[in-house]
Amino acid sequence: MMELSSSFIAMGYIMVIAITVGAIAALLQKDLIRAAFLSGAESIALAFFFQALLAPDLGLTQAIVGTVLLPGIIILGIFKTRRTEED
Amino acid sequence: MTTIPSNLWSIPLIVAIPLLAAIVVNALYDKRAIRYISIISALLTLGISIISPYGYHWFTGHPAFDPTTFTFTFDPGIPGFRLSLEFFFGPMQQIMIVISSLILVFCVIMATSGLTKHQGPYLAMIFLLFASAAIIIMVNDLYHLWIAVEIGSLIVVGVVVGSGTSISHKAALKYAYFSAICGSGLAIALALLLGITGFPNVSDVVRVINIFGVGGMETILYISFGFFILSWMYAGGLAPLHPLKSEVYGASYPHATAVLQAQSKLMLVAIGIIMLRIFGTLPFVKEVMIFLSIITMMLGVVIALLQIDFRWIIAYLIISHSGLVTLGIALGTKEGIIGGIFQAVNDIIYMSVLLFCCEALYYFGGATSTRGSFGIAKKSPWLCAAVLLGAFAASGIPPFNGFQSEIILIQASINAGFPEIAVIILMVSVTTLIALLRAIYRIFLKPPENEVAANAQIPKSITIGTWLFIILTIIIGVYPDIALRFIVPFVEGGFLP
Amino acid sequence: MTSISTSYEKLKKFLDEFISGNGYTNIMTGYITGELQFLIFIIVLAALFRMFSFPLAIIMLILVTALALYFTPTIIGVEKENSNDLNRVLYWFLIYFAIIIAITLWGG
Amino acid sequence: MIEVTIQLLGFIAAALLLIIGIAGMVFLDNIIKKIIAFTLLSDGVNILLVAIGYIEGGVVPILLPGMSTVEFTTHAALVFPVGIVLTNIVIGVSTTAILVALAIMLYRRYGTLKASVVLKGERR
Numbered sequence: 001m002m003e004l005s006s007s008f009i010a011m012g013y014i015m016v017i018a019i020t021v022g023a024i025a026a027l028l029q030k031d032l033i034r035a036a037f038l039s040g041a042e043s044i045a046l047a048f049f050f051q052a053l054l055a056p057d058l059g060l061t062q063a064i065v066g067t068v069l070l071p072g073i074i075i076l077g078i079f080k081t082r083r084t085e086e087d
Numbered sequence: 088m089t090t091i092p093s094n095l096w097s098i099p100l101i102v103a104i105p106l107l108a109a110i111v112v113n114a115l116y117d118k119r120a121i122r123y124i125s126i127i128s129a130l131l132t133l134g135i136s137i138i139s140p141y142g143y144h145w146f147t148g149h150p151a152f153d154p155t156t157f158t159f160t161f162d163p164g165i166p167g168f169r170l171s172l173e174f175f176f177g178p179m180q181q182i183m184i185v186i187s188s189l190i191l192v193f194c195v196i197m198a199t200s201g202l203t204k205h206q207g208p209y210l211a212m213i214f215l216l217f218a219s220a221a222i223i224i225m226v227n228d229l230y231h232l233w234i235a236v237e238i239g240s241l242i243v244v245g246v247v248v249g250s251g252t253s254i255s256h257k258a259a260l261k262y263a264y265f266s267a268i269c270g271s272g273l274a275i276a277l278a279l280l281l282g283i284t285g286f287p288n289v290s291d292v293v294r295v296i297n298i299f300g301v302g303g304m305e306t307i308l309y310i311s312f313g314f315f316i317l318s319w320m321y322a323g324g325l326a327p328l329h330p331l332k333s334e335v336y337g338a339s340y341p342h343a344t345a346v347l348q349a350q351s352k353l354m355l356v357a358i359g360i361i362m363l364r365i366f367g368t369l370p371f372v373k374e375v376m377i378f379l380s381i382i383t384m385m386l387g388v389v390i391a392l393l394q395i396d397f398r399w400i401i402a403y404l405i406i407s408h409s410g411l412v413t414l415g416i417a418l419g420t421k422e423g424i425i426g427g428i429f430q431a432v433n434d435i436i437y438m439s440v441l442l443f444c445c446e447a448l449y450y451f452g453g454a455t456s457t458r459g460s461f462g463i464a465k466k467s468p469w470l471c472a473a474v475l476l477g478a479f480a481a482s483g484i485p486p487f488n489g490f491q492s493e494i495i496l497i498q499a500s501i502n503a504g505f506p507e508i509a510v511i512i513l514m515v516s517v518t519t520l521i522a523l524l525r526a527i528y529r530i531f532l533k534p535p536e537n538e539v540a541a542n543a544q545i546p547k548s549i550t551i552g553t554w555l556f557i558i559l560t561i562i563i564g565v566y567p568d569i570a571l572r573f574i575v576p577f578v579e580g581g582f583l584p
Numbered sequence: 585m586t587s588i589s590t591s592y593e594k595l596k597k598f599l600d601e602f603i604s605g606n607g608y609t610n611i612m613t614g615y616i617t618g619e620l621q622f623l624i625f626i627i628v629l630a631a632l633f634r635m636f637s638f639p640l641a642i643i644m645l646i647l648v649t650a651l652a653l654y655f656t657p658t659i660i661g662v663e664k665e666n667s668n669d670l671n672r673v674l675y676w677f678l679i680y681f682a683i684i685i686a687i688t689l690w691g692g
Numbered sequence: 693m694i695e696v697t698i699q700l701l702g703f704i705a706a707a708l709l710l711i712i713g714i715a716g717m718v719f720l721d722n723i724i725k726k727i728i729a730f731t732l733l734s735d736g737v738n739i740l741l742v743a744i745g746y747i748e749g750g751v752v753p754i755l756l757p758g759m760s761t762v763e764f765t766t767h768a769a770l771v772f773p774v775g776i777v778l779t780n781i782v783i784g785v786s787t788t789a790i791l792v793a794l795a796i797m798l799y800r801r802y803g804t805l806k807a808s809v810v811l812k813g814e815r816r
Contacts (some may be wrong), residue, residue, distance in 0.1 A: 012701035020708050023732045027716045032724050039728050046735050049705060052698050053742045054752050054769040058777055062738070065781050070731055070788055077792035078724060081799040085722045086806060230776065237783050244790055253801050257811055260723075260794040261670055267730045267787050268677070268717065271737040274780055278741045278773065287772055306691025313684040327676040330668035374635060381632070385625040390666050392618035393659070505635070507628045518621055525614060670811040674718050681714065 008052055015052070018045035030085050032078045036071040043067050093161045094148075097139035098174045098225060101184060104132050105191075105218040113211035122199040125210050129195045132217070133188040136181060145171040169288040173227040179428060179577035182570060183224050183356070186435050187349040191217045193439075193552035197342040197446060200546045209249040213346055215242045220350035223357045228288045229277045232361065236273055236322050239354065240266035243347060247339045255338035262331050269321040276314035279307050280365070293364050305369065312366045316375065319362065323355035325413060326383040329406045333387075336402035341446040345439045348405045352431045355409055359416035360424070367419060376417030381508065384410030384515050391522045397448065397455040400526050401441050404481065404519055408434045411512065415496050418503050421578050426495035428574045429567070433480075433488040436559050440477035441523075443553045444470060448530070450543040457526045462535030467545065471531045473553045478527060480560040482520035488563035488570075489516070591653055619659045623652050702743030709736030723795045723805045727788060734784040738777045745770030 022042030029035040043066025050059035108128035112121045143163050150159040151167035160167060191213070198210060219239035226232050240262065247259040281287060283304050284295040301308055319325065324332025332351065336344050359376070366372045387407025394400045412434060415427020447470050448454055454461040464471040480487035493516055500508035563570050630648040634641035652658060665672070694700065709732055716729025746769055751759075753768040795805065802810050 008698055009696060009701070012698045016701055016705045016708070019705050019735075020712070023709060023712045026728055026732070027712065027720065027725060032722070035725065035728055039731055042732070043735065046705075046739065049702065049739060050742060053702055053739075053746045054750055055742050055745075055774050055777070056752055058738075058742060058774055058781075061778060061781055062735075065785055066731075066735070069785055073785070073789050073792050074724065074727060074731075077727075077796055080796045081724070081805055085725065086804065230772075233776070234779060241783070241787060241790060244794075248794070248797075253798075256794055256797050256801070258668075260791065260798060261668070261673070261811060263787060263791050263794065264670070264717070264726065264730070265673070265677075267784075267791070268714070268733065270783070270787075271733055271780075274737050274776065275740060277776070278744050281770075281772065282744045306688065309687050309691065310684060313680075313687065317680065328673060330666055330673055334668045378632075381629060385622070385629070386662070386666060389618045389622045389625070389659070389662060392614040392621070393663055394614075505632065507631050511625065511628055514621065514624065518617070521617055522614070670807055678718060 012049070012052055015045050015049045018042070019049070032083055032085060033075055036074040036078065039074075040067040040071040043070070093143050093145070093163050095140065095142035095144045095176060097135050098142075098144035098176050100135050101132060101139070101176075101221050101225075102218055104128050104135070105214040105221070109211035109214040109218070112207050112214065114207075116207040118207075121207055121210060125195045125199065125214070126192070128214070129188065129192040133185065133192055136184040136188055139176060139181070141177050141181070142175075144174045144176070145169070146174070147171040166290075166294065168286060168291050168294075169228075172231055173288055173290075174222075174225045174231070175227045176225055177577055178573040180225050182432060182573040183353055184221050186432055187217060187220055187346070187353060190345050190349050190435065190439055193443070193548065193555075194342045194346050196548040197443075197546070197552070198340075200548055209246070212242055212245040212249060213343060216246055216346055216350050220346075220353045224353045226357065227290060229280060229292070230287050232289075232358070233270070233273050233277050236318055236354065236358075237266070237270040239350060240270065240322065243335060243350075246343050246347065247335050249343070250339045252338070254334075258331075258334040258338040262335055265321055265328065265331055269318045272314040273318040276311040276318070279311040279314075283307060283311075289361055289364060296365065296368075308366065308369060312362070312369070312372060315358070315362050315366070316379070319355070319358045319413075320379065322358065323351050323409050323413065324383075324406050325355075325379050325410065326386050329383060329387060333390075333399070333402045333406050336405055337396075337399045341398065341401075341442040341449075344402070344405075345442045348438055348442075349435045352409060352412060352435055355412050356416065356428055356431050359413055359427070363416060363419060363424075373417055373419045377414065377505075377508070380410045380413035380417050381511060382410075383407065383413065384511060388515050388518045388522065392518065392525075394522075395457050397445055397457065397526045397530060400457075400522055401438065401445060404441075404522065405434075405438055407515060407519070408438070408481070411493070411496065411515065414508065414512075415499065418499055418505075420499055420503055422495065422499035422502060424578050425571070425574055426492055426499050428578070429570060430492040430496060432570050432574075433492045433560070433563065436556055436563070437477055437480035437487070437489055440473065440553055440556045440560065441481065443549055443556070444474040444477060447545045447549050447553070450545050452543070454530060457529040460529050460533035460536050461531075462533065464531045465535075466543070469550070470545065470553075471527075473557060474527055474531065476557050476560070477553075478520065478523040480557075480564070481523060483516040484520075486561060486564050488560045488567070491564055491567040594654075594656065615657075615659055618662075619657055622658055622662060623656070626652055697748055699743050699746045699748065702739055702746065706736050706740035706743060709733070709739065712736075721806050721808055723798075723807050723810065724792075726807060727791045727795065730791070731784065731788060734780065734787075738780055741773040741777050741780070745773035 019042055022038055026035045026038035043062060047059045047063035050062055108125060112125055115121045149170035150161050151169045153160050153165050153167040194213060198206060219235050219242055222231060223235040244259045244263045247255045280292055284292045286292055320328045384407050387403050387410060391400050391403035394403060412427050412431045415423045415430055451463060480489050483489040483493040493512060497509040497512050626648055630644040631641060633644045713729050713733025713736055717726050720726055750767045750769045753771045755764055798810050799805055
């Protein structure tokens with residue numbers, strides 16, 4: 001039991017770092033498509049975190065919505081407008 | 088006392104009929120049949136809300152837990168902890184829903200009588216807007232409160248987009264953007280309350296806070312209150328977030344604005360009363376609410392003086408008068424709450440008169456700017472009379488309904504020990520008259536300089552709607568008990584029977 | 585704080601611009617009414633501070649009256665503040681969040 | 693010294709995401725970037741809600757065979773936040789879709805995605 005919870009916490013640290021780095025990296029990109037994909041990567045980490053927080057169904061939903069649906073909508077918008085951020 | 092129904096048949100219908108109508112109308116898209124379907128479903132909603140008895144409805148159907156006897160019960164009279172999501176339909180809810188579904192009927196008739204072409208999705212949005220308003224006034228649990236605020240703001244965006252100009256797209260984007268932030272804030276507030284008390288039901292939250300206290304959790308309660316205030320500000324258009332809401336009112340069609348303003352008044356009343364019930368015992372809470380409403384009244388009415396378009400004048404006046412509504416609720420006394428809710432009812436009615444007159448101006452070629460003078464009084468004297476009566480009602484002149492609620496509010500503020508607030512209410516009503524008469528003089532009464540459409544035909548629905556609401560203002564103004572007998576029992580009975 | 589003569593000059597300049605017609609646009613009545621209304625609103629609002637403490641309210645009243653007279657015409661500033669620019673609304677929003685965070689830290 | 697639990701890490705992640713999301717929504721100029729920042733903010737709210745419902749040493753709120761009711765009610769994590777979060781995810785998707793659609797409409801009219809140009813206040 002002890003082993004499991006400590007490995008959970010170690011996973012939690014990794015996930016917090018992954019979420020933060022993913023979020024900041026997504027907002028700092030000039031290329032908007034890359035930003036959308038990075039926000040999807042952040043969502044994967046978030047889905048694992050939901051798993052650790054005893055909500056596995058939310059993990060599944062977040063994995064599908066956050067990595068496919070949301071970046072898909074945003075990329076659709078980017079194709080209809082422009083790909084890079086103007087100064 | 089008669090038994091209160093615990094699984095009322097009408098509450099699901101009031102919510103479901105607009106939802107079904109929205110789905111059907113959206114699917115039909117461009118057919119002629121949508122006119123009849125939408126009018127029939129609006130009339131059905133009106134009829135159900137008139138004949139419905141009072142009572143509860145519990146979604147998910149779980150019983151309440153009675154902590155004294157350790158049993159489960161469906162009896163609403165027992166103060167147990169509710170495990171399901173609770174809706175309540177009482178007298179106050181009835182008058183609010185009746186008035187707003189009356190507006191919905193006329194709005195639907197006007198929308199289908201020929202300003203736009205692809206009106207299926209647009210009408211669907213209007214129905215969903217009404218549904219969100221009906222949910223939020225009946226709701227007694229935080230989960231549905233949050234859902235209704237979120238869905239309601241998304242639907243506002245949809246209605247504004249339906250007007251189809253670039254300024255309405257901009258207004259919609261801004262509003263959607265803030266709905267994102269403020270909806271998240273309301274979710275946080277809800278989560279904090281849930282964390283403190285463990286119950287999603289508002290009555291249970293209040294009971295837990297009263298019985299067990301908050302035990303050193305005042306800070307968390309204050310943070311939750313802060314997020315609640317945030318969603319109150321943005322859902323009802325209070326200062327300093329009022330530019331968003333006024334832009335929404337001004338950028339959409341006037342008939343849609345009638346439903347929009349009804350929805351936001353209902354939101355103000357519902358969220359305000361829930362805030363008062365949960366946080367009312369904390370120090371500084373009422374003061375914060377009073378300051379917000381005074382600043383809203385002041386800014387709304389001053390900015391309305393500076394506008395040069397009739398639509399925008401009405402938009403800012405709606406903002407200012409929602410400050411009056413919130414002021415009554417924020418005072419926290421019984422008299423004040425009666426005045427606030429009564430003001431909300433009256434406000435919805437007389438603003439609808441002005442908005443319907445504004446809609447009629449579209450048939451004269453959109454002559455709503457106060458820059459030109461169009462001399463519309465000569466072409467359509469009845470319209471001019473209607474708009475003048477609406478302006479008098481809005482500024483609280485005695486035979487109309489605005490007077491009755493404002494006098495209650497003034498008395499309530501004097502009795503609560505704030506004569507300054509009474510002065511401010513008087514100034515707001517006088518300034519409303521100035522702002523409206525300035526525009527009415529330029530557009531209607533001044534000899535014409537600009538050419539407008541010579542013999543425009545105003546549709547009968549607008550004329551009937553305008554005069555029906557004017558008659559309502561006069562009836563409520565002469566016999567205020569018609570409206571007060573719905574509102575007073577709600578307040579005297581400690582908010583819930 | 586200004587002396588009486590300079591505030592008199594300010595008031596005179598303000599009136600002159602109105603009379604000569606190059607002060608504001610064609611809705612001068614609205615502007616003048618709005619200006620007066622706004623000043624009185626602010627003064628009444630300052631009086632409402634007695635809800636917290638009475639001496640503070642008197643100080644507020646005097647301060648606000650002096651400042652309002654010094655900064656006339658205030659209505660231009662009010663109008664600018666009430667523009668529906670996204671960034672301006674976001675500014676109020678940030679201030680609001682700052683208040684919430686301050687409450688959090690203050691309450692410990 | 694505060695003991696580090698998975699719940700505390702959840703709160704930290706929520707706070708970080710909320711701060712990053714708000715900062716992105718306020719300070720970035722590109723409308724699409726603002727929308728991405730909104731999805732981050734919504735994620736932050738979701739994880740805050742789920743972390744509030746977490747119980748240390750608890751179990752997933754699913755009644756498995758062989759588990760007594762008492763054991764379940766004392767150990768299961770709260771279900772209500774999960775319901776809220778599920779709704780919030782769906783609402784977040786629809787809000788994002790609406791925001792992107794409006795951004796496309798405004799891009800067609802103005803030819804730029806800069807919020808400071810498109811969403812400037814107008815004198816009326």
